[in-house]
Amino acid sequence: MHRLRDLVLGPGRAVSVLSFTEILAWGILIYPPVLTMPALTADHGWSLAFGMAGFSIGLVVSGILAPTVGHLIDRHGGNIVMSAGALAGALGLVLLTVAEQRPAYLACWLLIGVAMSSTLYDPAFATLTRIFGTSARRQITFVTFAGGFASTVGWPATHVLLEHLGWRGAYLAFAAVLAFVVAPLNAFALPRTVAVAPLPAVGSDAIVLPAAPMRAEGRPFILLAAAFALHAFILSGVTSNLLAMLERSGMSAATVVAIGTLFGPAQVAARLADFMLAGRTHPLWIARGAVALMAFAFAMLSFAGASPPVAALFAIAFGAANGVMTIARGALPLLMFGPVGYGRVIGRIARPALFIQALAPFVVASAVERFSDRTVLEIGILGALMALGCFLAIRPPRPAPG
Template identity: 55%
Template sequence: MSRLSAFLLGPWRAVLVLGVTQILAWGILFYPPVLMMPLIAADRGWSLSFAMAGFSLALLVAGSTAPTIGGWIDRYGGHIVMAAGSLIGALAVALLAFASHPAAYLAVWVILGVAIAANLYDPAFATLGRIFGTGARKPITYLTLAGGFASTASWPATQLSLTFTDWRGTYLIFAAVLAMVAAPLHAFALPRTKAAPPAMADNAAANPPTYLPASGLVFFLVAAAFASYAFIPSGLAAHLIAMFGRSGIDPATAVMIGALFGPSQVAARICELVFGGRAHPLNLARFSVALILSGFALIALFGFRLWAAIAFAIMFGAANGLLTIARGAVPLALFGASGYGRVLGRIAKPFQVMQAMAPLALAFVVEHSGDATALAVTAAFGVVSLVCLIAIRRPKA
């Protein structure tokens, strides 16, 4: 059997399948609201804040359902749970085009929250953990390389669709893509079999790794570290470009600087794949948070001068790219592959809640205290995250 045939017929096919479906899921369920919400609000006669509240509600629902969905993936597999999630997402996205009453609109976002919990990184990582066991770190890294292009594909595709149809038509197209592309790929192309466990060196075989129980202080520190970090990308994604503008950077340049975020994520993940395989995931997470805190220190010292803004955007993107890998790899290294999906879901619960709260909380701080205070508050969450990560002790062999 050729290497290509072995790849296509073996467990590594999961990385290819999930790479495609992650681009579709992120590009349909997560990224379009920044372009669609002003159109929905104007069309329905609602305030922009009410329209955005639907998306925040979806993230809260996603967090509350994540442990259950992770447990289902442990039990039934991603080929069932993620396929159902894609169909639920297709239904909800289609309903969004017709939800003209405020209560119906919020109800649709509740359904979309379930779809988010069953389609994005956490269920994909859980699926890879079920297939590859303790050897899932490298597949997770490869998967995040594909996911890093989701925003690059989504925003231009959404904007292109809006040139020949309205937001309703665009969401109906998205629904068709989830139902006719993502769901069949999940259902029929994801491998059912598990990969052979990774070969261990003689010293590792003689001293097999031990794992910690997914409870107690260590689990709390892991969940608190990632939840605290979640405030940073969620809050900055909603406000950073506006902060650039208020600092005197012209709008076109501010958007170009913001666009560095995606390529920086991908570049950092490539570096991790090439050079970081031997580093423990905890050290990867610590380095990532330290990197973004260095970016905040740079802005505190020099302000949003053009070169400093560019450097901050690159550091922010690189840190987030590495943290995404660590979110999947740290629980696997500390708690093992048994029950991995549910463990990821439990960690995702506070993460999603913080992700939902951050844009609104940071908007309040900006309005009442200004950008400098908002950046200081955001950096403080990074400090909390780093302290939690430093306090975690690895299990001994």
Template identity: 55%
Template sequence: MPDIRTRLAGPLVEGPWRALPVLGVTQVLAWGALFYPPVLTVPLIAAERGWSLSFAMAGFSAALLAGGAVAPLVGRVIDRRGGHVAMTAGSLLGALGLVALAVAQHPAAYLAAWTVVGVAMAASLYDPAFATLGRLFGAAARRPITLLTFVGGLASTVSWPATRALCDGLGWQGCLIVYAALLAGVAAPLHAFALPRQPAAPAPAPARAAAAAPAAVYAPSGRPFLLVMAGFAAYAFVPSALSAHLIAILQRGGIDAATAVLIGMLFGPCQVLARVTEFAFGAREHPLSLARFAIALMVAAFVLIGTAGVSVAAAAAFYVMFGASNGLVTIARGTVPLALFGPAGIGTVIGRLAAPWLAMQAAAPLVVAVAAERGSDMAALTLVAVFAAVALACFVLVRRPV
């Protein structure tokens, strides 16, 4: 029995596969400390500081814009130095930014603190984690990327109740300080000292396949790259807009608040279930097919809600499809660039793709709010559906390299 345990644990302790448990822990911490708390903490900040909620939430949008601006640089650092350098810096900057948010009194200081948090997100969340796994595992990174998303999908489940409890017990400032301590005291050391440096050794090729030509890939430029960039950027608008507005739209459509929240809770489990299904049955499918299917499912969800109207059954079905779609797109964000552009310089590639993704995330809540105020909720949902359709068209137009 000890020998079996040793053989199973060895790769997770000594080899590149150690990146998986390390990043699993740090992704939960990073998402849970930087990305998910603002929906609960920002209203408290606005109330205590005497700022409007729109200004307070603008800080989070500024963070996403700052993250998009530095994402390509983060990717280049991962290519040249390794994820242990970039992600350690991200954890420490995250801690600094959260402390700065806790003490910021002036609006300019508040926005500056969010800018630091945004840079930290660009060096801490899925994009740098996927780039790190791509650097470590090369073309074989699909499996570890998918496994990592299983754990990352639990971050909101952990973060929201933890944030609520911390805010109730310590206040919003105490909550931010606790999260800063976790980033500096847990995530940063794990990134710095436990994240592997050396890539995995390639698996020996079978004798008959030894002379096979390497898989064809595109250069990370030109029409294929622009289509992939546009496809992911257009899709990024969708979950950002829906996360900010869909619960409120359902309530204005006649669904009571408690039921709307319960329906919204379908999102997380459906994300994870879709990822587990992909891991179990999707290994033979090209990542491009995965992206097309996932976004087509999102488009179908909009068709459903548009034809059936806002009802409990239609809203529940929409959230199931939305969660499954988003869960699969998360995997595609790491695996499509690897499959189409190859593992060489993957950090730079993912960083370049992340920049417009984060910018669209920042813009979507405001754009949809304006569409709903000046038009209607259905007009706002139609706008979001258009972005989903554009994303699908982009990925349909991309062809596999030959």
């Protein structure tokens, strides 16, 4: 009864609110372009590459703003920042429906990039850490568990809206959801409880660090940022070309789509397992295990060949690994660097990852055109092994003596 009351009236309602708004934010800002872009670009007479360039610009803007957004959440809370981001996204989507010229179209994605930087996982993690402090890992796990259903909601909803309203109607409907559902929930339903003392004024030395955390600088920080950037490269670059590669290997389109649907459930299952075991396994070992599993999955597909059973096993393994990597991205910086200033730290970690996420599909696609489909798998193996090397080189801080 106490837990239920906390989820409705206490600080625990942050988990309920963010679980819901993250599904909507991811389902509106990240997943629709793959379905809406063909119609949008055909309507304007533009190339698909130019249309997707707008999406890439949004990711780059998100990376540029990530540390600033995190710092603002540290100081003022997610209520203000995440609700303002949702409104910026709504405005960007509305303007997208009336932007007829290329510069105006790209400018709309600047606003959508602002929304990406302030409504997706990283600002949600910063908000949870501000509310729950060093105990936020379990809350982060639960929110990512719920967020795993974003594609389950986003793609079918986009498909239905495109069929009945066209791409403009779909984006107007999404804008309405951001403005009248996501923004009010973030503004008024998120608790304003602060578990971590606000950041001191600039120039002050009065920072009390819990459990002897590391400073967010130097070798440990660089290794961590590099590892998550390599994961972003694999996730964005390799997977964006993988399904097409499987189809070129001789599988039917229906088989390839069926294999692709295994990614989401595998992510959710892995996050659920972590949720049940949260606190018992160090997130650094979770990250190491995840990228090792990725390397194994790519090697298996490369050496055994792209048959449907092997490809299905790959999808399950890769999906599970990516599912817990998302949790590690929120929990590991918290454990290493502490909750004070966490929002800015996670924003700094996210910046290179978002830049690479924006560029990776084009880099990998160019490699495929110049070399072969097998290059996709080899790049995946190499990237995962490099990320594993980074995680292995990190030594977590020792707990403060009791």
